[in-house]
Amino acid sequence: MPKLHTLLHICSAEDWLTARGESEYRPSSLVSQGFIHLSTPQQVHLPANRIFAGRTDLVLLHLDPRRLNSPVRWEAGVESDPADSKFPHLYGPLPTAAVTAVVEYLPDLDGRFAPLPG
Numbered sequence: 001m002p003k004l005h006t007l008l009h010i011c012s013a014e015d016w017l018t019a020r021g022e023s024e025y026r027p028s029s030l031v032s033q034g035f036i037h038l039s040t041p042q043q044v045h046l047p048a049n050r051i052f053a054g055r056t057d058l059v060l061l062h063l064d065p066r067r068l069n070s071p072v073r074w075e076a077g078v079e080s081d082p083a084d085s086k087f088p089h090l091y092g093p094l095p096t097a098a099v100t101a102v103v104e105y106l107p108d109l110d111g112r113f114a115p116l117p118g
Contacts, residue, residue, distance in 0.1 A: 005064075006041060007062075007063045007088055008038060008044045008060050009036060009039075010037075010044065010058055010060060010061075011027060011059060011061060012057050012059070013058070024093035024095055024096065025061075030093065035089040036089065037087070037089060038072070038089060039088070046085070048107075049112055052113070053107065054107060059105055060105045069092060070092020070093065071090075071092070073088070073091060074086040074088055
């Protein structure tokens with residue numbers, strides 16, 4: 001498992017506004033898939049383009065992995081992702097105290113999300 005200082009979660013600004021007053025954030029994927037999708041800064045554009053292309057209501061939740069109370073497992077994404085790419089999945093609710101920053105996440109003019117800088 002890579003050592004990281006920050007993990008990211010994509011969600012709508014509205015979902016975050018609703019969740020930030022609670023102690024935990026529980027997106028629908030936690031019930032439907034058993035985990036919460038996370039990404040590294042270097043790979044977040046891959047799921048963003050696959051799932052959220054063209055949306056302008058998104059934010060990136062920056063997470064401190066040391067504040068997560070549930071296991072994070074690094075697992076393969078979909079076939080179109082780079083072969084060596086593993087994505088972090090949080091197997092439990094996301095403590096809102098783990099969120100260190102919330103940043104607007106907008107696509108380019110063509111509706112696609114670019115890789116984050118450096």
